[in-house]
Amino acid sequence: MAGQSAKIETKATVDVSPYVGFCGGVNRTIKIIEKLRVERPKANIYLLGKIVHNEIVLARLKRRGFKTIEDHRLARDGILIVQSHGIPAARLEEIKASGIEYVDTTCPMVKDIQARARSLHKDGFRVVIIGNRRHEEVQGIAGQVPDALIVGSPAEVEPAVFKAVSQAGIVVQSTFIRAEAERILKKIRRFTPVVRFENTICKPTSDRQKDARVQAARHDAIVVIGSPTSANTRNLMSIAGARNRRTFLVSRPEDVDNLKPGRSRTFYVLSGASTPMDVIEKTVSRLRRRLSKEDR
Numbered sequence: 001m002a003g004q005s006a007k008i009e010t011k012a013t014v015d016v017s018p019y020v021g022f023c024g025g026v027n028r029t030i031k032i033i034e035k036l037r038v039e040r041p042k043a044n045i046y047l048l049g050k051i052v053h054n055e056i057v058l059a060r061l062k063r064r065g066f067k068t069i070e071d072h073r074l075a076r077d078g079i080l081i082v083q084s085h086g087i088p089a090a091r092l093e094e095i096k097a098s099g100i101e102y103v104d105t106t107c108p109m110v111k112d113i114q115a116r117a118r119s120l121h122k123d124g125f126r127v128v129i130i131g132n133r134r135h136e137e138v139q140g141i142a143g144q145v146p147d148a149l150i151v152g153s154p155a156e157v158e159p160a161v162f163k164a165v166s167q168a169g170i171v172v173q174s175t176f177i178r179a180e181a182e183r184i185l186k187k188i189r190r191f192t193p194v195v196r197f198e199n200t201i202c203k204p205t206s207d208r209q210k211d212a213r214v215q216a217a218r219h220d221a222i223v224v225i226g227s228p229t230s231a232n233t234r235n236l237m238s239i240a241g242a243r244n245r246r247t248f249l250v251s252r253p254e255d256v257d258n259l260k261p262g263r264s265r266t267f268y269v270l271s272g273a274s275t276p277m278d279v280i281e282k283t284v285s286r287l288r289r290r291l292s293k294e295d296r
């Protein structure tokens with residue numbers, strides 16, 4: 001009996017987070033374009049910019065005839081898709097004025113951040129966006145108002161710039177790390193007398209980040225499934241990695257063969273917001289198969 005329970009205790013377990021797979025915004029965009037493909041089988045459907053930061057999804061879309069373009073003017077003979085991260089207001093106006101047929105699939109939560117930025121500007125605040133300046137979502141928010149400031153880390157809060165701002169209205173990139181946003185906010189408050197902070201990190205992101213924080217401390221190893229090009233995947237890596245040094249990034253199911261989890265017995269699986277469910281299921285099955293072989 002004692003031997004039996006010892007054996008059960010040593011069996012490896014793989015738990016999967018309830019927050020895996022596409023976030024609501026990405027899911028919505030994919031559903032819209034798939035419906036469009038069915039309804040308009042012959043139409044050229046152009047995706048403006050990377051619709052998701054996941055190479056597997058992009059390759060699948062390409063195989064199904066969707067074309068990714070950076071310049072919306074190339075979509076004159078088809079339908080243009082504005083992706084879930086959104087675009088600057090002026091660019092949307094340009095698309096409208098061009099007469100190109102388009103579908104705006106910007107996530108409602110990103111639209112809300114854009115609206116808050118416009119409203120803060122209207123109320124006399126200098127809009128400050130906490131986020132990565134190279135990310136399309138941040139560029140889309142910045143493009144809603146004149147002169148938005150973008151800061152991605154406390155080091156980017158330049159005293160001279162923020163001393164010259166009398167009142168700052170702050171919004172946050174939807175996938176930003178909350179603790180880092182708080183550090184940036186604290187630094188801005190040192191220089192700018194009036195600060196209005198709107199926490200616009202979306203709920204799907206908050207749920208995933210909180211889960212990563214809690215579970216990283218409870219499991220021997222964390223496996224994050226997603227692309228290294230995805231900001232929210234990298235954020236999950238960084239949150240879990242700060243609490244658990246056995247945190248691994250896996251982009252494809254085959255990657256689990258190369259993991260070196262040492263003597264880990266309890267695994268917890270997280271995913272980025274643009275990782276498809278079938279990739280997660282295949283990765284988890286492969287990991288379980290590998291661990292059960294090692295248990296024998």
Ligand code: SF4
Pocket residue numbers: 023024025026084085107108109110174175202203204205273
């Ligand atoms: S991460 Fe959040 S805001 Fe961004 S697309 Fe997904 S649900 Fe929308």
